[in-house]
Amino acid sequence: MSHSSMTAGLSRRQFVQAGGALLFAAECPITFASKANAAGGGAMMNSFVRIDPSNVITMLANHSEFGNGAYTVMTMMLAEELDVDYRAIQVEAAPTSPDYYSPLFREYLTAGSVTTGSTWLPMRTAGAKARAMLIDAAAQDWGVAQAELSTEAGMVHHLATKRQISYGQLIDSIHRLKIMPPETVSLKDPSEFKVLGKPTKRYEGAAKVDGSAQFGIDLKLPGMLHGAIARPPVHGGRVVSFDATAALKMPGVVKVKAIGAGVVVLAKSYWQAQKARGELNITWDRGDNDGVSSEQFYSDYRALAEQPGILAEDIGDALGALSGADRVIESVYEMPLLAHATLEPLNCIAQVSENACTIWSGTQYQSNDQEVISRFLGIPQEHVTVHRPLMGGSFGRRSSKTADFTVEAVEAAMGESVPVKIIWSREEDIRSGHYRPLFVHKMRGSLDASGMPDAWHQVAVGQSLMQGSKHDPAYMVRGIDIYSLDGCLQEPFGVFPYGTSYQIPHHRVESHNAPRVGIVPQEWRSVGHTHTGIAYECFLDELADAGEIDPLELRLRLTKDHARMNRVLRVLREKSQWDEPLGAGRGRGMASRIYSVSPIAQAVEISVADNGDFTIDRVVCVLDCGFAVNPLGIEGQVEGGIAFGLGGAAFGNIDIVNGEVQQSNFHDYPVIRMPQMPKVEVHILPSDEPPTGVGEQATAPIAPAVANALFNATGRRVRRFPLSSQGFKLV
Amino acid sequence: MKLTVNGTEVNIESEADTPLLWVLRDELDLVGTKYGCGMAQCGACTVHLAGQPIRSCVTPVSAAEGKAVETIEGQTDAAGLSAVQRAWLETDVAQCGYCQSGQIMVATALLKKNPAPTDQQIDTAMAGNVCRCGTYPRIRKAVHLAAKLIATEALV
Structure with a gap:
C-alpha cells in the first residue's frame, strides 16, 4: 500500500463501523527524530479509538506490553486529549495489518525503546480528533456554539444550560449528522496537561497483583494439546531417528512426531508431555556447529x-x-x-486449518511471525491471525527474526484438529535460545x-x-x-x-x-x-x-x-x-x-x-x-x-x-x-x-x-x- | 486425591508425582501461580502449603494431600485485595508482572513471621525470587508499606 492511498483512504473507509461503534482515525504525520525520515518518512494513518454507544472507549494498541509500560503511556496520551480517565479505556491489541504497522519500522514491531516517541503524536491526535467530533455532534444537537462546550471524564458539558451527555450517547448523532473527522486538530499545550507528565501507575497494574493478568502461557483453549520439544544438543542439529515406544506408554501422551525444531511430544497436560519427553530415544545429526566453542x-x-x-x-x-x-x-x-532468560518461558499456541492459521503468542514482532508462518504454510499472510496476550518479559528475545518459537508451534499443530500449545522449559530457553x-x-x-x-x-x-x-x-x-x-x-x-x-x-x-x-x-x-x-x-x-x-x-x-x-x-x-x-x-x-x-x-x-x-x-x-x-x-x-x-x-x-x-x-x-x-x-x-x-x-x-x-x-x-x-x- | 485450595476442597485426577504447580495450572485453572524454572531457582511458583511458602514446581501434589494450599488467587477475599497486594499496587511494583505472584506470596509469609522487617531481612527472605524486570527497589518499598498497612489495620 502506498503512503498516498493510506493517507487518502483510511479515515473515510473506517469511519462507519458495524455495530454502531466508531473508529476515529489519527491522520497525523510522524515527526519523531530523523529515524522516520531516514527510513522513508511518511504518514501513519491508523485508527486507534473506538467508542461504542454503551460508552465503552477502546484503544487499539499497535504496540505490545511486556513490562515496558506501552499500555500505560498510550492510554495516558489518548486520555489526555479525549478527557477521560486513562484506566477507563479498554485496551485491545490492534489487528496485525499494515494499517497498524509502526511508522518507524514499517512492521508490526515493538522494539528499540521507540514506543513513547513514535506514538506521542498519533495517540494524542487520535484522542483530539475523537473529541472534536463529539463536540461537533453535541453542538449541533443542542444548537449551541462549539466554543461553549467542554469535556471532562467522558462527558460533554454545556455549562450555561447545565446540560451534559456521555460520549457514547453522542455516537448516534455522529452517524445521523455524518460528522467526519476534522482534517486538522490542535493538541493541548503542555501547560494544560492533566495526565501527561504526571507520575501515573501502570495501566494493567491491578491485574498484576491478584494473579488475573493473562500471559500467553496462561491461555487454555478447548481441546488444546500441550507440547514439549526435545531439541538438538547443538544449534542446527537435526533428528536422524527416534524411538518413542516408552514415551507413548506414558500417561496422557497422544502423539510423538519429528518437526524442524526436534521431536515434539503432544499430551493432555504440559507436565505429561515434559515427563514423556525424557523417555524419548533420539539419534541426532549434530550438524555443522559441532565444533563451535x-x-x-x-x-x-x-x-x-x-x-x-x-x-x-x-x-x-x-x-x-x-x-x-x-x-x-x-x-x-x-x-x-548472553541469554535473555525472560521469566515467562517462551511459548505459543497454534491452530492450523486448511487455509488459515491462528496463533496466540507473546511476541514483540507480530508482522514477522505472520510473514514467516504464511511462507511456511504457503497461505496468504492475511490468513494468519495473531492474538497477543501480555508477555512476562522480553528484553529483545520475543522479536525473533526467525519466528522460531511461533513457527515451531505451527508445525507441531499441523495435522492436529485441536490447538497445540508449546512451552519451553527453562533449560531449553538457556540452551537452545538466541x-x-x-x-x-x-x-x-x-x-x-x-x-x-x-x-x-x-x-x-x-x-x-x-x-x-x-x-x-x-x-x-x-x-x-x-x-x-x-x-x-x-x-x-x-x-x-x-x-x-x-x-x-x-x-x-x-x-x-x-x-x-x-x-x-x-x-x-x-x-x-x-x-x-x-x-x-x-x-x-x-x-x-x-x-x-x-x-x-x-x-x-x-x-x-x-x-x-x-x-x-x-x-x-x-x-x-x-x-x-x-x-x-x-x-x-x-x-x-x-x-x-x-x-x-x-x-x-x-x-x-x-x-x-x-x-x-x-x-x-x-x-x-x-x-x-x-x-x-x-x-x-x-x-x-x-x-x-x-x-x-x-x-x-x-x-x-x-x-x-x-x-x-x-x-x-x-x-x-x-x-x-x-x-x-x-x-x-x-x-x-x-x-x-x-x-x-x-x-x-x-x-x-x-x-x-x-x-x-x-x-x-x-x-x-x-x-x-x-x-x-x-x- | 483431595486437596484444599484457597479454602475449597477439590478432587485431583493428576498422577501423584505431578508437581503441585501443574496441578494448579492445568487441572484447576489457577494460572496466577507461574512456571519459571522447574527447579526451585526462581520463586515464580511460590504458594503456601500449610502456611509455609514452598516452591510448587518441585513439590509433588501428593505432598500437599490433606494440607491447606494457598495461591495468589486466594489472597483477595470479599473485602478486596490483601494489604500486601494493596501495597504492591500503591508502590506500582509490577513491570511485566510475571514474577509478582511469587513475590507477593513470599512477602506475605515473611510479614506473618516478621511484622517489621529491615531492608536486610527483606533481601534475605526474598533472595530466592527472581525478577528479570528488576523491580527489586520497589518490592523493598512495598514490603515496608505492607508492614505499615498491616500494623495500622490491626489497631482498628
Whole structure:
C-alpha cells in the first residue's frame, strides 16, 4: 500500500463501523527524530479509538506490553486529549495489518525503546480528533456554539444550560449528522496537561497483583494439546531417528512426531508431555556447529581484530596520529554470549486449518511471525491471525527474526484438529535460545599534550544482527551493521541520528562481521551498547587514567559542544557528589551513553573486599529523555534497565563447548537478585523536547560504570566479561 | 486425591508425582501461580502449603494431600485485595508482572513471621525470587508499606 492511498483512504473507509461503534482515525504525520525520515518518512494513518454507544472507549494498541509500560503511556496520551480517565479505556491489541504497522519500522514491531516517541503524536491526535467530533455532534444537537462546550471524564458539558451527555450517547448523532473527522486538530499545550507528565501507575497494574493478568502461557483453549520439544544438543542439529515406544506408554501422551525444531511430544497436560519427553530415544545429526566453542570465537575474533575491517568512520588522521604518538594505549575487550532468560518461558499456541492459521503468542514482532508462518504454510499472510496476550518479559528475545518459537508451534499443530500449545522449559530457553552475540573490540588511543584523548582507533568483531535479514538495507551501511558499532561513532550513522556526543580529533572505527556460525544472534536490551558501551566507556576511562584527568571531567570537556549530554554530566557531578573522596576499599566509576537519542549517564559507588567480593552501594542516574511522559514509569524502567545490565555484566555468560551450551538454568546462568540490587537514584532532567525512549537506555552505561569503579577501587582493569570470571563477585 | 485450595476442597485426577504447580495450572485453572524454572531457582511458583511458602514446581501434589494450599488467587477475599497486594499496587511494583505472584506470596509469609522487617531481612527472605524486570527497589518499598498497612489495620 502506498503512503498516498493510506493517507487518502483510511479515515473515510473506517469511519462507519458495524455495530454502531466508531473508529476515529489519527491522520497525523510522524515527526519523531530523523529515524522516520531516514527510513522513508511518511504518514501513519491508523485508527486507534473506538467508542461504542454503551460508552465503552477502546484503544487499539499497535504496540505490545511486556513490562515496558506501552499500555500505560498510550492510554495516558489518548486520555489526555479525549478527557477521560486513562484506566477507563479498554485496551485491545490492534489487528496485525499494515494499517497498524509502526511508522518507524514499517512492521508490526515493538522494539528499540521507540514506543513513547513514535506514538506521542498519533495517540494524542487520535484522542483530539475523537473529541472534536463529539463536540461537533453535541453542538449541533443542542444548537449551541462549539466554543461553549467542554469535556471532562467522558462527558460533554454545556455549562450555561447545565446540560451534559456521555460520549457514547453522542455516537448516534455522529452517524445521523455524518460528522467526519476534522482534517486538522490542535493538541493541548503542555501547560494544560492533566495526565501527561504526571507520575501515573501502570495501566494493567491491578491485574498484576491478584494473579488475573493473562500471559500467553496462561491461555487454555478447548481441546488444546500441550507440547514439549526435545531439541538438538547443538544449534542446527537435526533428528536422524527416534524411538518413542516408552514415551507413548506414558500417561496422557497422544502423539510423538519429528518437526524442524526436534521431536515434539503432544499430551493432555504440559507436565505429561515434559515427563514423556525424557523417555524419548533420539539419534541426532549434530550438524555443522559441532565444533563451535566460545573460546574459539574469542581467538578467531582477536585475530580478525588485528586485520583492517570495513571502515565506518575516519575523522582526522587517527592512524597517522597513533604512529606518531610517544605513547599508545592498547586494550582488547571481550564480551560473552548472553541469554535473555525472560521469566515467562517462551511459548505459543497454534491452530492450523486448511487455509488459515491462528496463533496466540507473546511476541514483540507480530508482522514477522505472520510473514514467516504464511511462507511456511504457503497461505496468504492475511490468513494468519495473531492474538497477543501480555508477555512476562522480553528484553529483545520475543522479536525473533526467525519466528522460531511461533513457527515451531505451527508445525507441531499441523495435522492436529485441536490447538497445540508449546512451552519451553527453562533449560531449553538457556540452551537452545538466541543470544547477544559474543564481541571483541580492539582499542588503541593516544593523548595530546594536555592529557586529553587525541586519537582513537577501534575495531569491532562480532556476529551481525542484521546481515542477510530483511532489515539489511535499513540497518546495514556499506556492509556494516550499525548495531555492531552503536555508540562508537562520533557522527550520525545510517538511520541512527546521533553520535557519541564526544569529540576526539582523530577518530577511526572499523567493523568485521564474524562468520554466522554456532548460534542465532539476537537483540538484547540496549542491543549494540551491551558490548560497545563496555569497550568505549572503559577504554575512555583508561585514557583518562593515562592522561591523569578525572573521567567525569574528561567527558565534560569532550561534550562541550553537545549541550544535552553536557547538562546530564554536570547534573551527575552534582547529584553523585562526584568530587567528594571515598574511603579505603571503595571506588567510584561512571559512564555516559546515547542510545536512540536520549543522553544518559550513571555514577556508581562500590565497596570491594580483598577477595574480590564487591557490593554496589549506590547508583546515581541522570537522563534527558525529552518530555517525561510518565516519571513513575521512567523511574521503573531505569531501575529495571540497570538491574538487567548489571546482572549481565556481573555474571552473565553463555559458554559453548563442542557446539553445546554449558549452562541450563538459573543455578549456572545466574541473574541479579534482591540482595545484589543497588540503591538507584534517578534524576530526570526537565525538558520540552519530544519524548524519547527509556526502556533500554539505562542498561547501556551500568556495565562500564561498574567496571570503571572496580578499577578505581583496586587498580585492576577488567577486559573480559563477566566480572565474575575475573575474580570480582557481586554480592 | 483431595486437596484444599484457597479454602475449597477439590478432587485431583493428576498422577501423584505431578508437581503441585501443574496441578494448579492445568487441572484447576489457577494460572496466577507461574512456571519459571522447574527447579526451585526462581520463586515464580511460590504458594503456601500449610502456611509455609514452598516452591510448587518441585513439590509433588501428593505432598500437599490433606494440607491447606494457598495461591495468589486466594489472597483477595470479599473485602478486596490483601494489604500486601494493596501495597504492591500503591508502590506500582509490577513491570511485566510475571514474577509478582511469587513475590507477593513470599512477602506475605515473611510479614506473618516478621511484622517489621529491615531492608536486610527483606533481601534475605526474598533472595530466592527472581525478577528479570528488576523491580527489586520497589518490592523493598512495598514490603515496608505492607508492614505499615498491616500494623495500622490491626489497631482498628
